[in-house]
Amino acid sequence: MQDVPGLVVTGVSGRMGQTLVRLIAGAPDRARLVGAVGRAGHSWIGQDVGEAMGGPALGVVVTDDPLEVFAQAQGVIDFTTPAATVEFAGLAAQARAVHVIGTTGLEPEHLARIAAAARHAPIIRAGNMSLGLNLLTALTRKVAEALGDDWDVEIVESHHRMKVDAPSGTALMLGEAAAAGRGVSLDAVSDRGRDGITGARTKGHIGFASLRGGDIVGEHDVLFAGEGERVVLRHVATDRAIFARGALRAALWGQDKAPGEYTMMDVLGL
Numbered sequence: 001m002q003d004v005p006g007l008v009v010t011g012v013s014g015r016m017g018q019t020l021v022r023l024i025a026g027a028p029d030r031a032r033l034v035g036a037v038g039r040a041g042h043s044w045i046g047q048d049v050g051e052a053m054g055g056p057a058l059g060v061v062v063t064d065d066p067l068e069v070f071a072q073a074q075g076v077i078d079f080t081t082p083a084a085t086v087e088f089a090g091l092a093a094q095a096r097a098v099h100v101i102g103t104t105g106l107e108p109e110h111l112a113r114i115a116a117a118a119r120h121a122p123i124i125r126a127g128n129m130s131l132g133l134n135l136l137t138a139l140t141r142k143v144a145e146a147l148g149d150d151w152d153v154e155i156v157e158s159h160h161r162m163k164v165d166a167p168s169g170t171a172l173m174l175g176e177a178a179a180a181g182r183g184v185s186l187d188a189v190s191d192r193g194r195d196g197i198t199g200a201r202t203k204g205h206i207g208f209a210s211l212r213g214g215d216i217v218g219e220h221d222v223l224f225a226g227e228g229e230r231v232v233l234r235h236v237a238t239d240r241a242i243f244a245r246g247a248l249r250a251a252l253w254g255q256d257k258a259p260g261e262y263t264m265m266d267v268l269g270l
Ligand SMILES: NC(=O)C1=CN([C@@H]2O[C@H](COP(=O)(O)OP(=O)(O)OC[C@H]3O[C@@H](n4cnc5c(N)ncnc54)[C@H](OP(=O)(O)O)[C@@H]3O)[C@@H](O)[C@H]2O)C=CC1
Pocket: 010, 011, 012, 013, 014, 015, 016, 017, 037, 038, 039, 040, 042, 079, 080, 081, 084, 101, 102, 103, 104, 105, 126, 127, 128, 129, 130, 169, 243
């Protein structure tokens, strides 16, 4: 199958990297794995990625030279760290490859570099790539718009003990959706990290709470608390394959798109 897009996975030794390698290797009718990028100094560099993962060889050697493999690819799927992702954005743009970014914890300076790279190639970025969560995002916007700011919005997220950023990228995505539904900017109404004598809740604010423990893949509740009633929108992820499937779909969707920044809502038509 030489006519399907060739994809590179970055951060291959990671939780998402390995999930993506398994997905792409098992879908030869949709895509080819043409590169696997690991961190310089990682023990997997120079090994076949399939064998490094404890399975059969896949004929792709893990490299720490992204540009070499990006040049042979039509797409790059990247779930790593903010610092690595901005480097990959520049290199993927140079190679004119579609860059799918799942990495979270991106700060304004990272986003500015991603926007610059997107002038040269399509970049699809989302704090959550799953179909169900993106549907929940669309619902959150609608419910926030319908209920208005007499209803307090609180977003509660739970993740595994290894997660390094908070609130999750998904929680922020849901917060943006609720704020957009109310016609306000999230930055102006966000309440993060309450502790001590906080005073009463400010009307119109959107609160965030983060729980960390065990192997929780990802759970998100959007709570709308009114007078005498509550509405809760909930998404529970039980398998990282949902994010990998969304990322593969995005990489394929991006193949005929003009340079620019896109989200999973664009990919899914939501
Ligand atoms: N948008 C979405 O749907 C989802 C987003 N995520 C996000 O994806 C990111 C990764 O998550 P997860 O897989 O759980 O994390 P892991 O820590 O398991 O994986 C990250 C991987 O990136 C590697 N890495 C770091 N720096 C580099 C570099 N410069 N070059 C190549 N590889 C590098 C790490 O290598 P090493 O360990 O050697 O440092 C590691 O293998 C997080 O930001 C997470 O929030 C996760 C799931 C879904």
